[in-house]
Amino acid sequence: MSEGWRFEGWHHVQLAMPPGGETGADAFYAERLGLEAIPKPAHLVARGGRWYRGAGLELHLGVEEGFRASAKSHPAMRVRGLGELREALERQGVTVVDDTQLEGHERWYVTDPFGNRLELIEEVRA
């Protein structure tokens, strides 16, 4: 701990979406990426939005009036079976975008139904 505080990891990452995007969010994050939708705390339900959880990761989709998609900033989610996920997404018509690779990793990007950029990444052994 440096001088009285330390970071233990990520609690969650919140992405924005337009009002009424919950169904589209479920179709993508739950059905395609396999995350589990979890209930929002009762006092936050009125805001709309959806929360999802996977192993070691929690993703919140929050409603934003005047929403603009995040075309640059993004969370990078670690995947086991990245190639298989790519095949599955491409079969469903999701566009997968390659980028410069990181040493020791395979990675690519997709955008969610709202245009938010997501990175999917897996460590690979040489």
Added chain:
Amino acid sequence: MLRLHELRQHQRLLLAAAITPDPTAGALDGPRPLALDVWAPSGSLRAMSQHSARLVGLHHVQLAMPPGEEDAAVKFYGAILGLDQVPKPPDLSPRGGVWFRTGDLEVHLGIEDQFSPAVKAHPAFLVEGLETLKARIDAAGYRVTDTVQIEGFHRVYVRDPFGNRVELIEPA
């Protein structure tokens, strides 16, 4: 090294070969790739979203920043929050930006020419010693904002030098 998607393409070709009748083959008992169930086309038993790939955590979170502001990023994320700056891989460094890491947590600040801050979307850093960190951020001239609390946690927001929203959260 064979890239994963090249490997998968190869597996798909194997599957296609296994499905397409080969007039020279004897019968149905020929070898089939082990990955057959995984690569069955959509509409079959393993259709659409059913796949065994799974998300297992966050590798990093990238936030955007305007060009030429790396020093401000280093001051906030490095000097104030206490994250370690890590070198960007050489083939990515011409893009600008700064990467930070501490423990299992990695934050990338990436350059965006038409930058506008993320005012709603944000990462939430899990912190031990939130009060100390709040005081430190406050002393550096940044405003720490309370918000609706979540049961079992104490959380606050701060905006980075570029206006990006950052959540700091600690188990109560």
